[in-house]
Amino acid sequence: xxxxxxxxxxxxxxxxWDGSLHLMTGNFSQxxxxxxxxxxxxxxxxLAKQLRLGASILTTSGxxxxxxxxxxxxxxxVNEGSSILGxxxxxxxxxxxxxGQLGDVLFVQGSHRLKRGFFALLTLEQARxxxxxxxxxxxxxxxxxxxxxxxxxxxxxxxxTRALDQGVALTTYTWLxxxxxWL
Numbered sequence: 001x002x003x004x005x006x007x008x009x010x011x012x013x014x015x016x017w018d019g020s021l022h023l024m025t026g027n028f029s030q031x032x033x034x035x036x037x038x039x040x041x042x043x044x045x046x047l048a049k050q051l052r053l054g055a056s057i058l059t060t061s062g063x064x065x066x067x068x069x070x071x072x073x074x075x076x077x078v079n080e081g082s083s084i085l086g087x088x089x090x091x092x093x094x095x096x097x098x099x100g101q102l103g104d105v106l107f108v109q110g111s112h113r114l115k116r117g118f119f120a121l122l123t124l125e126q127a128r129x130x131x132x133x134x135x136x137x138x139x140x141x142x143x144x145x146x147x148x149x150x151x152x153x154x155x156x157x158x159x160x161t162r163a164l165d166q167g168v169a170l171t172t173y174t175w176l177x178x179x180x181x182w183l
Contacts (some may be wrong), residue, residue, distance in 0.1 A: 004027050004028065004029075005021050005024040005027050005036065006027065007024035008022070008023070010022075013023070017043070018040065018042075018065070019044070019162070020042045025037055033064070035062055036067070037061060038058065038061060039153045040057065040058040044075075050076060050077025051075070052074070052075040054073045054074075055070075057069070063096065064096045064101065065095045067091070067092070067093050069092075070089065071088065071089035071090075071105075071106075073085065073087035074086050074087075076147060079113075081092070082113045083110070085109045085110075086109070087105070088105070088107075089107075090102065091170075094127065101129060101130040102130065103128045103129040104126075104127070106126045107126075108123070108124045109123045117147040118145070118146045119144070119146075119158070120143070121142065121144075121145055123139070123157065125137075125138070134165070134167075135166070137163050138161070138162045140160055141156035141158045141159035141160055143158070147148055151181060153179070154178070155177075155178040155180070156178070158173070158174070158175050158176075171177070
């Protein structure tokens with residue numbers, strides 16, 4: 001969603017399940033009227049040794065819009081260290097003083113272990129912000145993910161994005177570089 005937030009995340013897990021509750025107070029680096037406040041809930045359950053099913057709900061509101069998302073996802077383990085993640089979501093975005101727009105998001109990502117700590121990724125995404133309006137975004141691209149040591153990740157992705165709006169298509173290409181450090 002190209003956004004960040006400050007808040008508190010509560011997480012619990014058992015032998016075959018995980019769950020979290022995230023209470024959000026908004027992005028403090030933004031001016032206060034732009035901040036989206038809300039909550040999200042995620043639950044996952046193992047159905048088999050390499051199969052996990054989950055669902056999530058997000059609701060936020062602010063001075064210019066409210067958002068509500070509901071999603072279901074599935075994770076498949078493939079061989080040792082490789083996986084496929086699929087997610088389908090229904091979205092509702094309601095700009096201030098307007099009627100809500102129902103849309104959807106579909107996301108699939110494959111992760112293939114090349115060697116210990118090094119993975120090849122392939123990501124496919126589709127998003128329609130409003131079912132009643134012919135606008136759609138398609139995104140696809142490869143990536144590499146590397147964990148040289150515990151608590152350190154390097155990632156690069158190359159995406160081709162095609163935005164379709166009333167018969168007009170705009171294609172852009174993006175190269176992303178990320179470094180994550182866990183304390």
